[in-house]
Amino acid sequence: MPWWYGPGGDGSGWNWVDFLLVIVSMVVFWGGLITVVLLVLRHPRFAPPWQRDAERILADRLARGEIDNEEYRSRLAVLGTRR
Numbered sequence: 001m002p003w004w005y006g007p008g009g010d011g012s013g014w015n016w017v018d019f020l021l022v023i024v025s026m027v028v029f030w031g032g033l034i035t036v037v038l039l040v041l042r043h044p045r046f047a048p049p050w051q052r053d054a055e056r057i058l059a060d061r062l063a064r065g066e067i068d069n070e071e072y073r074s075r076l077a078v079l080g081t082r083r
Contacts, residue, residue: 054079 022048040046047055055076 051079 032064058067058072058075058079061067062069
């Protein structure tokens, strides 16, 4: 059996198990990569600048006593943060 025919000996070199393994590994790779990118982008550190400024203003108003804790949390929830 010549070396270029692969393990099957029929000239293809691929069988359905190899093909399935490649498909599954590509789906896992791209799914994992997309999941990591989305998790990184949703991290509060990467929040848009206007959202960070709004959070800082709310924290300053809470510190000065202009708003109470309940109002602070409700307005922070409207901004879409998870604190």
